Amino acid sequence: MSVLSWFFLGIGVFALAMLAVLQHGFGQAYNSRLFGVKIPSEETGSPVFQAIRKAYRRQGRRMLLVAAATCWVPVLFGRFPSLSFLYWIVWLFLFYYLAVLRPYIAANRSMAACKAESGWAALPGREPWEDDRYWKYGLFYCNPNDPSACVPGQVRNGMTFNLGSRKGRAGFIALCTVITAVLIGLCAFLMPIDFSTPRFSLAHGSVVVNYPVFGTSIPLANIESVSLTTAEPDTSYHTNGAGTSQWARGTFVHDGKKMTVFIYCGRPPYIKAMLKDGSAFYFNEKAPADTRSEYAHLRQALGWTAAG
Structure with a gap:
């Protein structure tokens, strides 16, 4: 359990x-x-x-x-x-x-x-x-x-x-x-937390996740690196979030570092973005193909806003 x-x-x-x-x-x-x-x-x-x-x-x-x-x-x-x-x-x-x-x-x-x-x-x-x-x-x-x-x-x-x-x-x-x-x-x-789905979008130079209570916005300029990973983040300890065996959403802490997480558990891959302040951002869609599509859009947006 x-x-x-x-x-x-x-x-x-x-x-x-x-x-x-x-x-x-x-x-x-x-x-x-x-x-x-x-x-x-x-x-x-x-x-x-x-x-x-x-x-x-x-x-x-x-x-x-x-x-x-x-x-x-x-x-x-x-x-x-x-x-x-x-x-x-x-x-x-x-x-x-x-x-x-x-x-x-x-x-x-x-x-x-x-x-x-x-x-x-x-x-x-x-x-x-x-x-x-x-x-x-x-x-x-x-x-x-x-x-x-x-x-x-x-x-x-x-x-x-x-x-x-x-x-x-x-x-x-x-x-x-x-x-x-x-x-x-x-x-x-x-x-709303139980029956709403996080919506990922790129708007006004930021990564935006629309979700009740725990939604977030991250400026693209604050992203240091981005990758697609199969390693699921550890969401055992949350500071402003919620999680079940099926999903985790909000702010979590692992090894003393902050993570902003919006994932469906057990459904890799996951978009992992490391921010300049040392924190991390994880996101995925329920369908792996949709996650890869969002990842491609994010990389494209980063290419427009930052060198490399």
């Missing part, structure tokens, strides 16, 4: 571990609350509540197994980082719901029913947020009589917005907007 494939697989393992931690944390009693329902502290270990907890864990672990079986799928998209990224967004939100939220909501309903049957519906609380009536599904706090924007959540060391207050709603909407904007921005950044 390529380095990028291992990277995506590593993300999957990390995300799976985080889901397991969340699934475990949501099932723990905290501050006399279990699954978002306030009960007497001495009752948290009762057989009825333990049965609800076991059902929650069983359902969550079943979904975590499905998540584990599908976390490697982005490896198949190794040529297209944007598709891998989109997969992870969908995968993470889907299994956060299936492995954590859905079992939690089911457990919350069962806990609330047991509490009502046991006559504990009016347990006193020192703070407004301790009243179960203001918690939707045990997750969303909505109390218009509480001016607080944020209150302690149902999970240890967590906070949540009060959707019943104007400030709380504004904060929740702002957070959702920022997350959505970041995700859309990353997709908008990655998609």
Whole structure:
């Protein structure tokens, strides 16, 4: 597998571990609350509540197994980082719901029913947020009589917005907007890189490569030598570029020297131009015949602009 494939697989393992931690944390009693329902502290270990907890864990672990079986799928998209990224967004939100939220909501309903049957519906609380009536599904706090924007959540060391207050709603909407904007921005950044083709041209005395984000322009006067080579450049370390097992595009470093690379991997020959500042430029087309044609045009252009 390529380095990028291992990277995506590593993300999957990390995300799976985080889901397991969340699934475990949501099932723990905290501050006399279990699954978002306030009960007497001495009752948290009762057989009825333990049965609800076991059902929650069983359902969550079943979904975590499905998540584990599908976390490697982005490896198949190794040529297209944007598709891998989109997969992870969908995968993470889907299994956060299936492995954590859905079992939690089911457990919350069962806990609330047991509490009502046991006559504990009016347990006193020192703070407004301790009243179960203001918690939707045990997750969303909505109390218009509480001016607080944020209150302690149902999970240890967590906070949540009060959707019943104007400030709380504004904060929740702002957070959702920022997350959505970041995700859309990353997709908008990655998609053109994956599905655009570098365009080589000679214009205004320069070698021009049109390509989203990493495009470049090199004056012909800065080129010291040019050759056609079958040796593929080492693109293991990039400083402002991207690469897969199929292509490499952008700025890379090898043996401490800068390389500007726009190549299809494993498709020699490659145009190699050494620049006067010691850096190198590599380019090829998908079809070898097209690469040779571009090389001939470049040599012709250099003959017009420089002696030798």
